[in-house]
Amino acid sequence: MNLIFLGPPGAGKGTQAKRIVEKYKIPQISTGDMFREAVAKGTELGKRAKEYMDRGELVPDEVVIGIVKERISQKDCERGFILDGFPRTIRQAEALDDMLEEMGRKIDAVLNLVVPEEEIIKRIVYRRVCKSCGAVYNLIYSPPKVDGTCDKCGGELYQRDDDKEETVRERMRVYREQTEPLIEYYSKKGIVFNIDGKKDIEEVWKEIEKVLERIRS
Secondary structure, three states: OOEEEOOOOOOOHHHHHHHHHHHHOEEEEHHHHHHHHHHHHOOHHHHHHHHHHOOOOOHHHHHHHHHHHHOOOOOOOOOEEEEOOOOOOOHHHHHHHHHHHHOOOOOOOEEEEEEEOOOOOHHHHHHEEEEEOOEEOOOOOOOOOOOOEEOOOEEEOOOOOOHHHHHHHHHHHHHHHHHHHHHHHHHOOOEEEEOOOOOOOHHHHHHHHHHHHHHHH
């Protein structure tokens, strides 16, 4: 079962991906993880990627695709995998399809977690983190008992720079620009499954399970 996970920042992909990993015993693979592993192992592609990364440049698609191929050729991917953060462009999606076809494999489903922008703003912009123990709160959904103070250790709560509204809106803009063409690309293949990410965690999981069981049967 080879999956791609799409969804804006704050949609809950990480939470749901962990459940898929646990239940279906397939690895979640993010581009960052793949790069770090290839660089750490000192593979030829890892060395090439590191050269671009050290210069602060984008790693070219052919190197990225090569690293993806290295990763999904490993034994733990025999039963399948979840790609998170890749592909990011139509060109990468086409190259991924070609590569998988050579390997006698294909993408079985694209899980698209759909959450309106204003809901994402509430989830991220109102997030507060404890400086001492790292506990996470949300001023709307799970506020601390005392404003600005951690319930667990009494530490000071703060807002991360990444969680500020202008940053979040910019990340959403970039996500829309990159992802909408991908949704269209995979929709034409009939493998996109839109999941309502506004629902609570358990309801979202039930929707995902239904899709995955249908694919497996």
